[in-house]
Amino acid sequence: MASNTLTLAQMLEQGAHALGVPLDAGQQAQLLHYVELLQKWNKVYNLTAVRDPQEMMRLHLLDCLAVVRPFQVALQKLQELGLPAQVLDVGAGGGLPGVVLAICCPQVHVQCVDAVAKKMAFVRQAGAELKLPNLQATHARVESLGKIYSLITSRAFASLSDFVGLTTPLLHPQGVWMAMKGKHPQDEILALPSHVNVFHVEQLQIPEVDAERCLVWMRTSNA
Numbered sequence: 001m002a003s004n005t006l007t008l009a010q011m012l013e014q015g016a017h018a019l020g021v022p023l024d025a026g027q028q029a030q031l032l033h034y035v036e037l038l039q040k041w042n043k044v045y046n047l048t049a050v051r052d053p054q055e056m057m058r059l060h061l062l063d064c065l066a067v068v069r070p071f072q073v074a075l076q077k078l079q080e081l082g083l084p085a086q087v088l089d090v091g092a093g094g095g096l097p098g099v100v101l102a103i104c105c106p107q108v109h110v111q112c113v114d115a116v117a118k119k120m121a122f123v124r125q126a127g128a129e130l131k132l133p134n135l136q137a138t139h140a141r142v143e144s145l146g147k148i149y150s151l152i153t154s155r156a157f158a159s160l161s162d163f164v165g166l167t168t169p170l171l172h173p174q175g176v177w178m179a180m181k182g183k184h185p186q187d188e189i190l191a192l193p194s195h196v197n198v199f200h201v202e203q204l205q206i207p208e209v210d211a212e213r214c215l216v217w218m219r220t221s222n223a
C-alpha cells in the first residue's frame, strides 16, 4: 500500500518492522501521541518546518527509529565496560532523537539539551504527558553543562567538529559520540581534530525515505 493511504499507526508499525525495532503497544501509543503533540504545538513552539503528520512520521519518527537498534547495541557494549546508561541529545529541538530513544529504551536515561527555552518546555511537557521518567529536558547551551555522559548524540545540530568540540569535556573517556548525518560526511570527518577517532560510519536505510542517512560513531583516540 502506498504510504499516503496508510494511517500513521500503520506507517509506524510497518516502519518499525522494517527496521527490526520491536515496539509494544504502549510504546506504539507513546510514539503516535508524540507525533500528535509535535503537530499540535508546532505553531506555538516552532519545532519543525515539517507540518504534515505523515511527513512527520516519515522524516522525523522513522528517521529516529532507524537509529534505535545501533544505539541499543552501542549502549550494551558501554554497559559491559561498566558505564552507566546516561545519554545526552545535543540541540534536541522538539526532542529528536531524544524523545524517540527515551520511549524505545525505557531503561536508559536520556537528557535533551537545547539553547531555546520554549523547545525544552515542549519536551518537558511531552515527557510528562507520555509518562517518561527517563527523559530530562534542560534549557542551556551545551557548553555550560558539567555532567559526564556515556553516549552523546545529535541530529541536525552542527558540523562534526563543532559537535565534538563542544562536548569533549562531557564525554566519559570510554564513551562514544553518535552523530546522525545525511550522506557520508567525508569533508567533516577530515576536518575533525586529532583527538577524535571515527571508528564506524554506519549507513542507514529509512523506510519510505529515499535519501542517504548515516550514523558517524566516534570516540576519543586515547580511549
Ligand SMILES: C[S@@+](CC[C@H](N)C(=O)[O-])C[C@H]1O[C@@H](n2cnc3c(N)ncnc32)[C@H](O)[C@@H]1O
Pocket: 048, 090, 091, 092, 093, 094, 095, 096, 097, 113, 114, 115, 116, 119, 140, 141, 142, 143, 154, 155, 156, 157
Ligand atoms: C536544526 S535544530 C535540530 C533539532 C533536532 N535535533 C531535530 O533533529 O529536529 C538545531 C538545534 O540546536 C540548538 N542549538 C544550537 N546551538 C546550541 C548550543 N550551543 N547548545 C544547545 N543547543 C544548541 C538550536 O536551538 C536548535 O534547536
